Amino acid sequence: MHNNKYLRDEIIRISGADVSKCMRCGKCSATCPAYDEMEYHPHQFVNMVECGDIEPLLNSESLYKCLSCFACIDRCPRGVQPAKVVEAVRLTAIRKQGANHITADDIPAVVDADTPQQLLVSAFRKYTK
Amino acid sequence: MRKCSLDKINLIFAEIAKNAELYLPVDQNDGSAAYKKWEEGTAWSNKLNTVKSPKDFFFPQTEDLMQFKTQGKNIEIVDTRSALQDFVIFGVRACDVKSFDILDRVFLSEPVDSFYASRRKHGVIISLACTRPSETCFCKTFDIDPANPTGDISAWKTESEIFFAANTEKGAALLDKLSSLTEECDDAAVLEQKEKINAIMDKLPLKNLTTDAFGGGKTNELFNAPEWDELSSACLGCGTCTFVCPTCQCYDIKDFNTGNGVVRFRCWDSCMYSDFTKMAHGNNRLTQKERFRQRFMHKLVYYPENNDGLFSCVGCGRCLAKCPISMNIVKVMKKIGGKKDE
Amino acid sequence: MQRVGVFVCWCGSNIAGTVDVEAVSEALKSEPGVVFSTNYQYMCSQAGQDMIKDAVKEHNLTGIVVCSCSPRMHEATFRKTAAAAGLNPYMVEIANIREQCSWVHKDVLTGTEKAIILGKAAVAKVNLNTPLIPGESPVTKRALVIGGGIAGIQTALDIADAGFEVDIVEKKPTIGGKMAQLDKTFPTLDCAACILTPKMVDVAQNEKIRIFSYSEVTEVQGFVGNFDVTIKKNARYVKEEICTGCGACVEKCPMKKIPNEFNLGMDNRSAIYIPFAQAVPKVATIDPNACNMLKNGKCGVCSKVCAAGAIDYTQKDEYINEKYGAIVVATGFNPISMDKFDEFAYNQSKDVITSLEFERLTNAAGPSAGKLVRPSDGKHPHTIVFVQCVGSRCESCAEKGKEYCSKICCMYTAKHAMLTRDKYPDTEVYVFYIDVRTPGKNFDEFYRRAVEEYGVKYVKGMVGKVTPEGDKLKVQASDLIANKQLHIDADLVVLAAAIEPDKSARPLATMLTASMDTNDFFTEAHPKLRPVESPTAGVFLSGACQGPKDIPETVSQAGAAASKVIGLLAKDKLTGNPCVANSNELMCNGCSSCANVCPYGAISYEDKEFRMPDRTTKVRRVAVVNPAVCQGCGACTVACPSGAMDLKGFANSQIMAEVDAICK
């Protein structure tokens, strides 16, 4: 199952989360406001990272759907910190050469008058290396 | 009188060490000095004196007396004494030299302590005059002249030279062996140094300390002095004063069970210790005050009473320097002895 | 000096095969103290034992060394032999030359050499042995049970059945505990009241049992067999022995708006109240915080209507001192507070309730007379969501939850869901679970019935958020099997709150010097072999104070605790283990190091007057070991820097003699 041990260990190291503590209660996913937007849900992130099944996650849009609201971290009864796992996978993805999820050129297209400046800045910070 | 340049002192040491073990004060890492065996390269200390007195050489802190070997229920007695080598102690100050006289009166009077006697026989003492006495020195109080140290050979050290004078046959024999390294001389330089020393002695803070109030026959007068309470009040009951003292000579005999037998040895005891002279019936001196008093009464009253008025303190000042609570014989003598003046 | 006899056993060829027994007995002959040494085929046989007895008489032996099998095997045997020969049994030492010598070494030379050394060590030890006499202490033939729930009730009844007096101390006005609040019990669905109230009546009527209700234990002194306990009887302002429990006062009391604890605040009671109809003792109690008469002297209605004249506004707290031989702790549990679980909106909506509240809602004697209605509007709920593991198995949230599994929630939730579907088939019932844990007789069958026969929807997943919206509760949850997020509009949400030990347990444990784990559950003397005893001798554990338990488990543990108590009280005297610590008061400086490490609270301190060397006297604090409580572990002997504390039978000198003998 651990088909990508190096990536797995790296992600666990970056996240600082202990995925083995997960007891599969699903409260993270139950509490997730972006659940329906996500292909892989918080509990799946935890489980798949634990199993080393990383590739699908790296290629998933879910990485950019997570709002980093940290509700899952707050609610998790085992202190697994799913959002940090998601964050770690996202970092792994965007740290690859040319894998920035957003570039300066993309901005004008998505921006409109109502978009707060803060959102753009934080998205830029979050999705690029 | 013979002299030699200080440049050649190591040659002197080497010559002495040819036929005997040579011990002399050596500087330690902690800033103090201690007697160490001389080997090529060992440097002689300039310190006034060592922390521990040289009494160790004749009366070591522990000394095996005999051994009992057991095998099952059989016991065999083994003499553990080994043949002693001749040794020389170099650089002994006048006060410490005097302390050997005091020990001799204890250990060499009948019955003679054969362990001590044999060490005395094998030892040669080369003394050294004190050019820089310290504020803690009060040897004069006990009629010891730091400018005229005794011992088998007396020595004086000046800036560049060292002078020797033999006082005993043993000393003369040793000095003879050093004749190729020394030259005959007059005593002018030594006399000059003695004068200097005497001048310094007159400036020492404890120069006026007297033994007038003490001596044989004073037991009744001093034993119940009320001052003992106050003087002993802070005493911790440790053995520092007795173990650094050149004249304290009490010892305990103990058995150590090695598993295969018993080693019977003696070791220094201290009258400050709660089990001092403890016997089957219990303890003679039950309180620290009594033990404290014992130490000073012994040095200043009991010992002189039994030894023609000789006090068993030499004024070396070690206890002044080392007592953790700075209580010492000087304070006792002033307090108890000063009483009379009031 | 001891006169030691050495007896080397061949154990057939077990020892003699690898150890030259003749050489061993010969070698030990010359050891100090040994006056007789021999060997024999089977030392433990009658003939072997007779040989020892004869030798004791013939050679006037004062100590015995048997070189044989492990002391764990035959130490007791040879001690009896010694006793039969008129020797103190503790003058026997065993050298283990079988398990720890002949059986592990193949070479006769090595085996013999080692056997001799082990023999020498035993001789060295026995030379320092002293006769030991076990201490005896009388036993007060009365037990105290702290807590009057089902655990306490059962323990008390069992002890009383055996003919011993028992006192129950219950801090509530009535006994009955949590079980009295329950509706039905799983997995048989008997009515809780129907099986509990007869037991409560039994307790009330049993001559051997006294109930101190509305009371607390405030001080415990003494030790096993001889506890001295102070019980504080809180003033209830009603003369217990006169009150008939008629209820007239309750009816007439003008203060009627006091939240009713028994129904978990879901309805109100009066200032003078009887918790429930079957309360034992069935006497009224005045709540001093609510009663106008007690607060400002204005009212007195109850006193006027009480025909028996039982009301006494001047009653004071009363302290009772009683002696007990044994104490049973049965302080039970409580559901944890839901205040910190914001996500479930417990404090925002009346329709989010705990399971215990649900019990009251469905109980015929409850606030809604057994009709399942929403607490907010009294309407019938159509969609009910049960959430399991609320606060249980919660590692990250120590400040609000518990790390352990509360054990009973899976089953009562299944019960609640099943009963709901049974009574109200029109309701939709969801149960969100992490795991369903049903180890127990008929438990899993019960849970499956809820799913298969009653159509309860079990969803693997957790509820993430409950949001009150209008008269609905929006429940957002995950369904891990379907990999979906669910959004349910519920009418009622029931939280299976974790359970925790009662808050009174911690101070009680301190009083009893009984140990507790980090969760405040009492620790047992041994987790497997002594599960109902506390490490403190004479203190026993019953029910959920030791760990989460359901009723059948509680009752069986209660019975087990009772049997241990009966076993203790049946003795007239307690014979202690003589290998106990003892403190030399002349050397002890009272520093408390030993008491700090004693797991049994066997060490206390006394101020003693000592004659000082200067003929004055000085009062000094010194340690005193209670030999009846000490179990002889020796922890104190090492904690003691002065060596004042030593252990009989394993004294410093004895162990060092063994070390010396082995190392020489």
Add this chain to the structure above:
Amino acid sequence: MQKITRDQLVSKASELLSNGTVCCVLGWGMGEFDYDVTPTVFNTVEELNNGFVFNDFCGANFSKYLVSKAAKCDGKILVLLKPCDTYSFNQLLTEHRFDREKVYVVGIPCEGMADVSKVKAICGEGILAISSNGDNINVTTLYDENPIVINAADVLAERCVNCKSKKHVAYDELLGDEGEVIESNRFDEVARLEAMSADERFAFWQNELSRCIRCNACRDACPACTCEKCVFDNPNSGVENKSPANSFEEKLFHIIRAYHVAGRCTDCGECSRVCPQNIPLHLLNRKFIKDINEFYGDYQAGEEVGMRAPLVNYTTEDLEPGEVFDRGADNA
């Protein structure tokens, strides 16, 4: 160097004596020289005026004296405690060694005490007078015409160089300003030894401990050593010995003594101060303190009354004895 003066102390002590708060005063008594101060009990204002002294050589920790002195007084005894002494005071109270009610504690500030052996090392023999002058100490000797001026910081006792606290953890009354617990470097020397090889450490301690003359000063001055009878004085203990007969017994004595005070030692430094052979005994005690801090969390003996010492306590998660060295390797 000291911020508080002798006169302030005398006036405070006199006041407490006169108004009956205390019946005697445990203070420092004047010696022959300026540096040989003796702990003294003063019973009257007159005695205080004549004999009380306070200077840079008042290092003795009075706490231990209370064990014997407190019970002997009819009323209260006044004790003057420096910050480090108050830790010993609390530790002794924790161990019920005297009655708190019999003692009146005046906390006094301390700027660090001088080590007379360091002064002697600089000035040599014949010290006639020592006086403080701001940050300097002036020493008049027999052999130098002018007083030798030395920086007080250069002759500070080791324990004061590495002072752990200027805060008083116990007092009835405080003179001067309260200080703070200090981040000291007191474990540096221990760490330096730990970093050595086992052979080097062995050689180091062999050299140090071989100088031991078993005068017991370290034990008798130690405020943690208040056993009614020390195991080393008790013939029945099996380890009694009176002399350092060989290197084993030197080690045995110092290991066991350090072990017996482990977790109770407040690191007051009296052992090293009183050692006539200048053996750095505090390095043994500090090793235990450092270990305890690292293994079981920071613990300062005597910080509060009633604390449970680490070696008479445990948690189920403690590290295994074998793991001690793994950690040591990491630290090195």
Add this chain to the structure above:
Amino acid sequence: MQVNEYKPLIVAFCCNWCSYAGADLAGNNRLAYPADVKIIRVPCSCRVNPMFILRAFQRGADGVIICGCHPGDCHYTSGNYYTRRRMAALFSMLDYLGIEKERTRVEWVSAAEGAKFAATMNDFAKTVASLGENKRLEDLRCKK
């Protein structure tokens, strides 16, 4: 391969309830370990005073091992927890004085772990043998 003729002397303190029983079980199962290991029975590992350990070294032991119940299994509930702290402190101190740390060990052996007992003793005896004679904590008077 060098044949080491040197036989170390090892003192093993075993608690009565777990490790001593574990040693018995090793015997029952005929699991061999060196005869250099001599066992002293104590009620609990917490009975072992550091002085006993030093005494053993003084009298000529080359290694000392203390065996007790596994943490949490102590017959007296907490004894081995104290052992753990005491020995951690003591061993660290011995190491600090430059005494070979491999000469001392604490091992938890349950009554069911006969095999572990034998394996532990074999391993410890080997370790101690490789260190050679105890010189740093020896008392020459006790040599034969």
